[in-house]
Amino acid sequence: MFGFNMFDNVGRTFKTQYRCYSVSMLPGNERQDVEKGGKIIMPPSALDQLSRLNIVYPMLFKLTNKKTERMTHSGVLEFVADEGKIYLPYWMMRNLLLEEGGLVQVESATLPVATYSKFQPQSIDFLDITNPKAVLENALRSFACLTTSDVIAIRYNKKDYELLVLETKPGKAVSIIECDMSVEFTSPVGYTEPWQKEAPLQETEDMAVDSTDYQDTTQFVPFHGSGHRLDGKKKGTEVKSSQGQNAQMKRGIPNYDYKKGKITFIRAPKPAERTADESCSESIFEAFSGEGQTLRRKGMKGKQ
Structure with missing residues (x-):
């Protein structure tokens, strides 16, 4: 039995065909460790044949579906499958386009280390x-x-x-x-870049609008009634601006002449002097003009 052909298997590659099944078809308890990985389960005869060949460790295999010419690679987890069968993770069967019981060619392979x-x-x-x-x-x-x-x-x-x-x-x-x-x-399938926010429009000379156009007389204006001042002067509506020009102050209208770092104090104009006839014809409000009362009478000062 011993002769020159006793070492024929040395240096040869492992190559055979098996019926493949998903891990869910493996007898015994459910094997989630096989399903979530990239290794297959082979029969014991494969281990016996591999041990007699000059196989480079770790054992890696090339799996090929001859009908569709689809190919992938895997490692081996255990040698406990039934003879003539191998068990693959379900994702691997989908890549190879294999159905339960389909034929797959298993061939030993040597792969470079990933970088x-x-x-x-x-x-x-x-x-x-x-x-x-x-x-x-x-x-x-x-x-x-x-x-x-x-x-x-x-x-x-x-x-x-x-x-x-x-x-x-x-x-x-x-x-x-x-x-x-x-x-x-890289970007996942179906992912879209978020829309970039558009820059706010800057006001140009053509877009500038007179501030008086924004005044709406139909809207409610708070504190628009007449009032009296404590100093007796009449409440006026004309004020003098910082540039010496008379301008009517309107609620809600900003000062477009404002410059950064400059403070403007707006003061009421000095009321015009009235004639005697005007003073008699128009009653002027006087603050604290009524009579007062005291708790102590003048004749009782110093008496107990």
């Missing part, structure tokens, strides 16, 4: 994650490799997020086991 990867979230819900890089780093611990154009699935806070692998360096497929990899994200 860079770029992802695109497939939903804007991914923006709700506070630290997406930390979440992705923790999720990729269950993966062995990445393939460009794959849509991987990660789970965070009991919710699944899908990420499209846009780019990997230094190759189209890379190993991410014990590597220092830079990660970038």
